[in-house]
Amino acid sequence: MSERSAYEHVIKRAMTKLLVPFIQLFAFYVIAHGDIGPGGGFQGGVILGAGFILYVITFGMNEGRKRISRITSDLLSAAGVLVYATVGFVCMAAGGHYLEYAALPFSSPQLAGHLAIFVIELGVGITVAGVMITLYFLIGRELK
């Protein structure tokens, strides 16, 4: 089977299109669930990245790069870390130590903790997904 026909397999394409949104939704569920149960940024980020990798496996590298370009995946990798760090700096600006959520101006320290951890997990998730995608493209390029 040539490379072209492999990408044109209709069942694979249809199933991937059906599955990817749900995988990504599940990824966000795992990220958001991080501070009260199993899961978190790393796991969710990997699922998010894996969803996109499934898309690339089915539709090919070029189609994948059209969706998420090199610049976008680099930006995602960096943005997550910066989101994490920003939460820390906001805590410092609010008068606490670095990453001291209790200092954030919310009604209770518990609420501040929940929200800040959610944002941090989101940052971790974005970076992990970005790095997963970058790694996949890098390895794929080597194999071509």
Place this chain on the structure above:
Amino acid sequence: MIKEHAPVLVILVPLLSAVLVPLVGMLRNRFCWHVAFAATHVSFLLSGLLLFRVQTNGKISYRLGGWEPPWGIEYVIDELNSFVLVTIAFIGFLATLYARKSVVAEIEPVRIPAFYSIFLLFLAGLLGIVITGDIFNLYVFLEISSLAGYALIAASRKREALLASYNYLILGTIAATFILIGIGYLYMVTGSLNMADLRERLPALYHSKVVLTAFAFFSVGISLKLALFPLHVWLPNAYTYAPSVVSAVMAATATKVGAYVLFRIMFTVFRVEFDLEVVSITSILLVLSSAAIILGSVLAIAQTNIKRMLAYSSVGQIGYIVLGASIVNETAMTGSLVHILNHALMKGTLFFIAGCVLYRTGIEDIAGLRGMGRRMPFSMAAFTVAGLSMAGVPLTVGFVSKWYLALGALRADLWYLVPVILVSSLLTAVYFGRIIESIYFGRAEDGHSSGSLSRERMHEAPTGMLVPALLLAVLCLVFGISASTTVGYAEAAARLLLGGR
């Protein structure tokens, strides 16, 4: 605000800049350097501020996330690590200054943003290892700096660098794993990861087999990381084939941080009594470091490549640093700690100059340095000063540290260490004397001349590369003539570690 948060900012600034550099690199490749320069500059100023505050007000403790130690991660800055912190931040700052030209010549343009990013991660990791008071956090930073270090070595254009980096990767990973196992064992029996807390909890368990095993893993892992003879095999190739600026930074900071970790584990997490009475690690280190001092110098004599010679000489100098700790008295410890700074100054200069010569002439062999005194007079003057300092000539920093080490050895009735120090100094004088002689009195052979330039015409390295090297060479003299400041810091740190021994 900055004063209060300086302990965390000193790490965060290079760490976040490492993430920003690739983004900036998307706009303009050359802006990467500016970000890196600003970050290392800020980091250096903050570390200076911390040193000043520790000297005036005493120990600083910073609680990350506001969690109380021993539960949360605590950054502790005391007389010992503020001194090491400033050394690393200063070398990092000068190296960034130096990197601008050097990196363009030695690294492929597409990799430059990644290089600066990894370089900043490497520095942030080293600074983090030094500043943290939490033993697991130390491991995390150790991994950050090690992984970045492997990549930095492999960034070179030389193919051999890949193999050197791979060897270092394997050995470095074994070292890190050993350290992690040690941390795991300590956590298993004490339930604590805070260094100060471990110090309180461990004495009751000193004879437990788990603690002894943990200590064994620690000592082997750290010795591998700091390239203590006979675990130095990864070092010569790594330093020889890495880009010049990376060799300089690694030789001046990475192994020093390894020595710092060794001292922390031996004297802060465990106590001196444990080292002396329970495991007698000090006598083992005494033998190994003496062997390192002599054999490092002997192997250095045999080398023909400049950077490889400097690398073997580093193996010997690491021996000096560990020797001071294994004598276990304040004088020798002072010598050992001041040598952390002094060796960073000397080796920084030497590797910087080796890079300057490579940049201008492409010469990597010692034979090629013949008659170089006329062609690159300032570089060679700096090289000479640092070379004399390595041999321990009075009025240079090398003399100061060797003086304290020899004095400490005599005070501890270990007279046989004095000949070791003397013989090694003589051997060092042999390999540097040979080079210095050929730099100034040798005639250049035509076979080595490159391009249309005459060998006799002055053709110095670019200012950006020359200034950091000259500055370090001047400091070699300044701190050699007036050693009271540096020795003062080292004495305070030695008192803290050994508590009046």
